[in-house]
Amino acid sequence: MKPSREISGDGRFVRQPNRFTDRLGPPEPGRYRLYASYACPWAHRVLIVRRLLGLEDLLDVTIVDPIRDEKGWRVPGGDPEYLSELYHATDPGYTGRYTVPCVWDTHEKRLVTNDFPQITLDLEMSWGTSPDLYPERLRPDIEIMNDRLYHGLNNAVYEAGFARDQQAYEEAVARVFTTLDHLEVRLAESAYLFDTLTESDVRLYTTLARFDTVYYPHFKCMVRRLTDYPALWAYARRLHAIPAFGETTDFDHIKRHYYMTQTGINPSRIVPVGPELDWSL
Ligand SMILES: N[C@@H](CCC(=O)N[C@@H](CS)C(=O)NCC(=O)O)C(=O)O
Structure with a gap:
């Protein structure tokens, strides 16, 4: 599904609702896998919280290819080849966009959640509590x-x-x-x-x-x-x-993703040089 399907009659962008909204159960090493993109701000939140809370051994992660084609996010390593396969394995009738972040349950073989605002809260409330990011x-x-x-x-x-x-x-x-x-x-x-x-x-x-x-x-x-x-x-x-x-x-992922994937905004797919920003303190 293209963002164009999320344009209202008066030209506004209205984001699709999140389809999978189960809550993350207690952590079980090896059970849950996060699919994320370094480019995506919503997925980036989860990568930050996972790292801040030291959950690297509890929540496995796969970083998708930054450049998305018409089949959606591609998974390096090819298991599955496209993120869409996880969406269809969970709901064969799914017609929305195949979004990151999402969490796959490797035991039940289903997507638990692509509900980006809830994923970090669940991690903070029941997976790792130090530092307390949600006091x-x-x-x-x-x-x-x-x-x-x-x-x-x-x-x-x-x-x-x-x-x-x-x-x-x-x-x-x-x-x-x-x-x-x-x-x-x-x-x-x-x-x-x-x-x-x-x-x-x-x-x-x-x-x-x-x-x-x-x-x-x-x-x-x-x-x-x-x-x-x-x-x-x-x-x-x-x-x-x-x-x-x-x-x-x-x-690098951020620039290549936005400028090469959102061709409605940037048809040439040229990735700009710069800006030169000094992020050091
Ligand atoms: N789950 C939300 C937010 C997550 C989201 O939009 N992620 C983007 C990347 S920043 C995505 O995966 N887009 C896939 C697509 O548009 O096909 C949504 O459905 O809009």
Whole structure:
């Protein structure tokens, strides 16, 4: 399924619902396999949390090829050849997009979940609890923040990039920069979004990491760059310096994926050179 099937009558991008929404049971070494892409911000969240919580031995991972063709994500090594095979093995009538992140149960041979916002929460609540990225005392505030991040930034950049209507595009871009302006003020006074590193920081980071390289030029979110925001840029680099964040950030995969796969936006499939960004602290 192409994003064009997720364009509403007035040209807005309306993301498909997640099809597989079972919750992850308790960890069992060797049982669950995460399929992820370094390019995808939603999958990147899970790679960061898996690493932060030290779950590498409990949750196996397969990184898909960054360039997606009309058959969807290809699995290096070929078992299966395409991610779509896992979707059809679980639901032969599935007609949606074959998305990462998703978690495959190797015992029951089915996809447990492609419900990206819930996967990290499940890992935090029952797979590994240190550091506590979802502290009980902050949960209501984290939920409000996550909602704001999703509608104002994480998904809004896609709404701008995939819009087929000028007004829909402008409305999404306005939301993006209102949100970034607000976050700039907040992060000028605080190292993290809350008084400790949380799930919300993971969600913010994966969008910021792609901002100047992809969302600014390719999705046309070009009112300001991330590097024009002193506090946000310092915050992004601070997180990038943490190995779980920096070592899961792959700009080669990110660039090749967006520019070579989203041919509706970039028909030439040319991958731009630059921008030169110094992510070091
Ligand atoms: N599960 C969500 C979000 C995950 C998502 O969109 N992942 C993208 C990569 S960033 C994907 O796998 N897209 C596959 C496709 O569009 O065919 C959805 O269904 O929209």
